[in-house]
Structure formats: C-alpha cells, structure tokens
Amino acid sequence: MPVIQSLLDTDLYKFTMMQAVLHQYPAAQAEYRFRCRTPGIDLARHLDAISVEIDALCALRLHADELDYLRGLRFIKPDFVDFLGLFRFDRKYVDLRASTDVPGGIDLVITGPWLHTILFEVPLLAIINEVYFRDTHGAPDEAEGLRRLHAKVERINAAVGYEDCRITDFGTRRRYSRAWHEALIPHLVDGLGAKFAGTSNVDLARRHGLVAQGTMAHEWLQAFQALGPRLRDSQAAAFDAWAQEYRGDLGIALTDVIGLDAFLRDFDLYFCKLFDGMRHDSGDPVEWGERLIAHLQAHRIDPRTRTLVFSDGLDIERVMQLYGHFHGRCRMSFGVGTNLTNDVGPTPLSIVIKMVRCNGQPVAKLSDSPGKTMCDDPGYLAYLRQVFDVPAPAVAS
Template identity: 35%
Template sequence: MAKLISILDNDFYKFTMQYAVVKLFPKAKARYQFINRGKHEFPEGFAAKLTESIQALSKLKLTKEEKIFFAESCPYMDPTYFDFLQGYRYDPEEVKIEQTGCELSVKIEGYWYRTILWEVPIMSLICEIYYEMTGLQRVADEEVMHIVESKMDKYDKLDITIADFGTRRRHSFDVHDLVIKTLINHPSKTFIGTSNLFLAMKYNTKQIGTHAHEWFMFHAAKYGYKMANLLGLENWADVYLGDLGIALSDTYTTEAFFKQFNKKLTKLFDGVRHDSGDAIEFAQKTINHYLSLGINPLSKSIIFSDGLDYDKVEKISNYCKGKIGYSFGIGTDFTNDVGLPRMNIVLKMTEALPENGEWTPVIKLSDEPMKHTGDSKEIEMAKRYLHIDD
C-alpha cells in the first residue's frame, strides 16, 4: 500500500502558509477539489485504495527529531507553531473520495489551517497508487540514477542553481528519495535544495519554498480581486518580516500582479516566482518592472518553476544571464522521468469561507489561459474586473 512515512513528506510552502494561516486566519475554512487535467482513467477499486492510504495518514505525527530540525532550520517561525504541529493529525473525515467508472472525485473541506496540508500528500498518493494498480513498470534504480546524473552533467555547464520541486507528481516516494540522494551525491554546487521538508531533513539540504496560489486565492475571497495580490503580500511580509521573500506572481496574471507590486514590496521581496506563460516574456517584464522603480535587476531573482526540462532551462539561462538573478525549481522531470507517461493532475482550492464571511468561489487566472482553474462564470467576471484579455 502506498503511504507516507512522515508528516514532513510535504512541500515546505504548505507549512509556511499553514503558519501564516494559524496567525492571521484561524477561523477561515476552505474547500478543495481534484482536477484530472490529463484525463487519466483510474482502474476499478482505485478509490478504495486511495481511501485506505489516506486513512493511514491519520497515524502520522511530528517526531521529536523532526520538531528539532524544523525549529532550528526556521528560526523565523514561533515555537508555538512547532508545538501546534506536534499535536496536528490528518483527519480523513475532511476528505471525500468517490469513483464512477474510471473517473475519480476527491473533495476536501474544513478549517483552512488544517486542510492546507492535504493537497501534496493526496496528489503524490494518487500518482503512486495509479502506477501500482496499472502495473506500469518503471526503469530500474540504476537507470533512474543515470538519468539524473546525465541531466546534472548538462546543468553544471550552464553555471546555474536548481532545486527539486517534484513532490506532488512524483512516480513514488522511493523514486523521489533516490533522486534526492543522487542529487546530493553529485559533485557540483548546482543542486541547492528541495521543496520536500522530510527529504531536506534526511539529506541535510536546504528546504525551498514560500507560498502558493491558494494564499492569494483566499485573499481574493476575503478582500476582492483588485486587492488580493497587494494584501496577500502585505500579510506575508507582516508574518515573515522579509524572510521567505520570493513572491508568486501569476495567480491573477503577471500584468495584474505588477500593478500591485509597489516600490515598498518590490524592495522588500527578494524576487518573484514564474509558474506559467512564456518564461522569456516574463523575465523581460520583471526586468522592466525593477528598472522602472530604479532597482538593479541583478540584486533580485526570478525562480522559474513551470514544467522545466533542460532545453527550457538553457534558453531561460541564456536570456537572463547578466540581466537579472535566476534559479530553477524542477519538478517531474526529476521525480517522474522513469520511462512512463507522467500524470497531469492538480488539486486546487475551489471555495473559501473567511471569518464572518460566506462561502465564495475562488479561481486562478494563469498567464497560460489553458491553466485557468475555477468556476467559468467567476473567471469571466474576474477578467472583466481586472481588465484581462486572454
């Protein structure tokens, strides 16, 4: 049975957001839903297997060793949070799973500070169980290691830094673990860390991450679309005081983001993360934004993280070199390059209930229109409100 062996086997930004939610929005609630972008057909009995694995998550708890590691590596987080996390348990009652034929439905509902941790583990379990149940055989461990080493040999020549962002759609925990082990042992300084907190602890490497789209999606539900980016960043800065300073830019398109990324925030945040749309266009828009405010782009960074492979990384690196700082977060091209089709799935917040508010649909307006998520009528209304043309 596919399972997680640690409560820290999750993306770091889930914990950083949870900490901020506990501090600022402890009474807020959220709903999430699975989206099968790749139209994958799930075998009979899949829902039962997934339910069994999710039930097992309720037994996970933060160990003493994990608590010490987490607290020592994140001094900007209060000790009370680590005590809270030590008492946190996944509640499977928050997750509803159904299967009709080959179609899978997964819905999550509960207090946001609790449900925020579900997305990444459920997605990784869906992937692992899918490969198990369909009987698709991956390449051997030696070949996985060879593939990673070959990629790193090429990346080393670009004189760049890269991190692993591949937890959500990895082939399996075993493959992910093997990939990080190989990256750690590779003789260069190109690899700088992983988004997976458990593997960062296991291999004594840096945990990478700040916040995700849902942070801004909730702010839109609470404050409206025109204030979502501004107040999302202001609240983040109030919690972290300049630490974890990479801002996600494309929840409501980059154009809308830069309109609210004012001089104070632009100076405070270390850089931005690119997650959709044309990377070169984004890089130039970002450079222009810094220059327009009298800020040297080389003092800031862009973290590129949108479906990267070597060719994309090389192209982006060649363009950005000497113009702006840059680094790369590589996902499934590391953790699911095992000779099998990769899964194209997401699990997104669909509604939010701010304190003293009401259930409100939430959406994402990606720089890539095909990656818009949420209710179609809400999407059209938001585009009109923000003056966005696809």
C-alpha cells in the same frame, strides 16, 4: 509500507502558509478540488487503494525529532511548532468517490477549516500518483531512471558558463514513488554539487542535510479574494499579510494567480523593494522574465539584486536555455519537478488540487497558461476578469 510515512513528506510552502493561517486567519474555511488534466486516465479503479493510503495518512503524527527540526528553521515560530505537535489529518474533511461525469475519473473534494485542510494537497497528490504508477506500471525502472538522470547531470556539468546555475527539486507532488524520490537525492547531491540548491520536500531536506526551499503557493493569494478588504485589493493584501508574517524573510512573490498584467499593476515600488524576487509558474518564461526585469528597472531597482525563480514544467534543456538568456541580468533559481522525480519511462500524469472556495465564496486562479485556470463558478470567473481587467482567452474559430 504506506506511501506517506511522515507528515514532513510535503513541500515547505505548505508549512509556511499554514503558519500564516494560524496567526492571521485561524477560523477561515476552505474547499479544494482535484483535477486530472491528463485525458483518458482511469483513476476510479484505484479508488480503494487510494482510500487505504488516505487512512494511513490520517494516522500519522509528527515525532519529537521532526518538531525539533522545524524549530531550527529561522522563519518557523515556536507556537506554530507547538500546534503541529498536536496536529493530525482528519478524514472527515475528505470526500473521495468515483466521478459520475468523467468515465474513470474520481471526484476528490477537501472541505473544512483552512488551518486543518491546508496540508492535504501535496500528500494526496503524491498518494494518487504513486498508487496509479505502482498498480499500472509496477516498480520504477531504476536503471533507466538513473541513466536519464545522469544524462541530465552530465549535460549541465559539461556546459561552459553554468557554474552559478542553481537547481532545486520541486518533485514531491508528481513523483513516481516515495522510494524513487529518496533514491534520486544522493545522485543529485553528488552529481550537481553546488548547482543543487536543495529540495522543497521538508522530510528529505531534514534527513539529507539539504536546504528546504519554498515560500508561498497560489492558494495564499486566492484565499484573499474572499478574505481581503475588497476584491480589487486582494492581491496586494495577500502580499502585505505575507510581509507582516515573515518580516522580510521568504521574500519570493508568486506572479500568476490573476495573470502577469494584474500582478505588475499591484507590485508597485513598495513591493519591489520589499520582496527578494518573483516566481514564474505559467505563461512564456522568457517574456515573463523580460517584463519583470523591465518592471524592476522602471522602479529604479537593479534586477541583478533580485531573483527570478522559474518553476513551470522545466527540464534541464529549458533550464539551460533560460539561464543562458538571463545570465548576468538578474539572479536565478530553477525548480524542477516532474522531469526529475518521474522520468523513468511511463508518461507522467498532470494532476492538481486547487482551492476553489474560501469562507463559502468562490476563488480562482487566472493562469497565464491555457488550461491552468481553475474555477467551478463561471459567473465569479467573469467577475474576477472584469475587476482586474483581464480579458477572456480567445476562442478558436
């Protein structure tokens, strides 16, 4: 069976961003690049198997019942569903080959209309991940995986004062396999009960009666570095465009595309009132939360009316630490990915696909975590730092 069997087997934020692209920037061009952050991994020997899976992905179409499900989501508009009824992946936009620079590495570049390439990221990462683990480690050790999962569930259920803790599955991109991801969901539903808020995976949400969770990803704000009126205003322009599209819905803002300092300078009283919360994805989460709470208070917004979403490399212990630290001071939600869907024994991979160009111009993510910044144009990266007054990271002596 193919790794990807439905076009809904992806994260919700890809569809929410795609709808905004259709309505606002249907002619924009995009380029994405793959990176494996885990050293010493031989992906090149899996190239043929990955290629076969991409061909299978490009043969998929959305079925009538899947389109009907999307129509039932309050923030999805009818014309976008009609467009998705015609959509299919086009292999011509994907260039996949062995790396000439990194032994065992692969070069994967996605180039084409943003509207027609935006959905590639999540299924391609899921394909690469599953092919690697399937061909290297075989089927998952389900007994060990369930033992680990039940230990996490028991740990949080046994803790006093965590009744309002809410955990969401964010694990599609780096899951051990599609089948293992599917198998986990009933255990999370039964084990966590009200503490399980849903999943970012649209297909699993549809078939298991869960809430599909997600808003925007880094690429939405990155693209505005090329689309916005001027670079300095790109972040604010991205938030404005999002608000125009969703009119108060899907109101969680991503904070780490150009670093937290730049975000706080742009996220003024208007945006503090307009958005329901913010999402953390790099840097120290405690420092991040403290600074966000202080920022809201400085703008006379009660932090208890806003949601802080934590989603950076979380495990259950970290979830509990953060919940305990911020409990009663704000609303919270926790997106747990790899530690839920790829914790069966073998060490998970750290792989990403990021937008690197829009309309032929370089774009970048200036992360608050070392190693997460991704840009293939050092000159542009330096210029972006200068414009947003973001210092370069210190070089160890």
